[in-house]
Amino acid sequence: MFNKLVSNLPFNPSLINQVSFYAKRLKQETSVRRLGFILVALTMFLQLFAVFSPAQPTLARAGNDIIPGGVKSKNELLQHCLRNDNELATILAHFAISCNNVANNSAVTTIHSNDDSNQLYSMGRQPQGQVNVGTGKPTNEVAVPIGGTTYYMRQLSSWDSRSVSTYTALSVGNAFGVQYFILFSCGNIVQHGKPTPTPPPAKPVPPPVKPTPKPTPKPQPVDVCPLVPGLQTKKSQCPPCPQSANDNDVSSCLVPAKKAKNVTQDISNANNTTAKASDTIVYTLLLKNTAKISAKTTVTENMADVLEYADITNLHGGKLSNQNVLSWPEQTIRAGDTASHQITIKVKDPVPQTPAGCPTDNVVSSCPKSGSFDLIMTNVYGNTINIKLPPTILKTTETVTTTTLPNTGPGIGLVAGFTLTAIVGYFFARSRLLAKELDIVRTEYTTSGGL
Secondary structure (H helix, E strand, O other), rough: OOHHHHOOOOOOOOHHHHHHHHHHHHHHHHHHHHHHHHHHHHHHHHHHHHHHOOOOOOOOOOOOOOOOOOOOOHHHHHHHHHHHHHHHHHHHHHHOOHHHHHHHHHHHEEOOHHHHOEEEEEEEEEOOOOEEOOOOOEOOOEEEEEEOEEEEEHHHHHOOOOOOOEEEEEEEEOOOEEEEEEEEOOOOEEEEOOOOOOOOOOOOOOOOOOOOOOOOOOOOOOOOOOOOOOOOHHHOOOOOOOOOOOOOOHHHHHEEEEEEEEEOOOEEOOOOEEEOOOEEEEEEEEEEEOOOOEEEEEEEEOOOHHHHEEEHHHHHEEEOOOOOOEOOOOOEEEEEEEEEEEEEEEEEOOOOOOOOOOOOOOOOOOOOOOOOOOOHHHHEEEEEEEEEEEHHHHHHHHHHHOOOOOOHHHHHHHHHHHHHHHHHHHHHHHHHHHHHHHHHHHHHHHHOOOO
8 A cells, every 4th residue: 555655646635645555554553563563572571580480380389299399400309318308218228228328329311100120119108009099090109107107108090181291300319229219299208019017016025924942743835925815825826817927926917997977968987079169077097906905006197198288177196297197195905806097188279270290391291199189188098088079160270271382481482572572563663664655655745845
């Protein structure tokens, strides 16, 4: 249009009115394009913050992490070990790994969840039970007591929501040359093969009391297990219960169980039901002693996953640690008796909509996340209790789009922003230039008298 008006103006002076009208429209267009250019430029400026100060993952501190938030380098992991942050050095010592091994006998590598014929086991802080509620896969979970705290090891592949997952890890050789892995994204320790629970050490059995000699000697049966009530004439009768590893293993005779009641909705068995905001739920922990003798024990319960969506309103005599582990004072459970403890919680209102996920990048998959913020309160004590929560549009959208949206970082956004800014800037400069040229044409036409 610009070229048509300017080229025909010398031959048709009446077009000067159209030139004036077109010039006014171009000035209006220039104002709009100027505003668009300013807004795009501001967006580009904000995008720079995402490049120089990238956002941190929302669940970098999942309760299952050995090192909350994980590490980014071998040196950072070493510093955590030297300071014994989160009991890392204590945990590594259980596997005969020292900080010196981390520094001098290690290398950064990549592992897959199905390596070693699918026999890699990872250790975390939270129990999951024998089935991972998020993937439906068996965990083969084994409790590992370390320094007074119980950790849990399960198959690494039980976390896979697809065929296989890939992790960046530090490969470390321990004092005996056995290889272990430490996942960068969470600090969880991975070993080859299923761990074997270590039975408690056997206490020395006092020698049997010799019967007092009688005038008429009569053979008397010897009690080979004086700690067990009754008369045992065979060593095989000494273990407190069939599950015991030795004569002193009473802990294997303690059978834990759990049930939950939704008081608000009057649901006696709340397992696999859906709770609502502000619902009150009472967990009951049961520990039965199936041994032939009394047992001293301390009941503990990990509440980390539940506390993502609820608050404890009554501890019922228990004490909550900084690691969200609830415990009660040591007690003696007589043979055949069952100890009972309760925990009362209240679902938060509103229900948190924190996105589920763990530290990720463009190369490796996420750290095992223990079902954090998946709208399911998972709790394990013998059996597993899963209480669901109602989803909102935010969580529904997250579930649908998580596996389909491309993984775009700030760099890609910066390139897209620069391209868009350049295009908008070009059209703004073009309209401004055309308006300026039309003003010059009108001025020269007027001063020259249309010549």
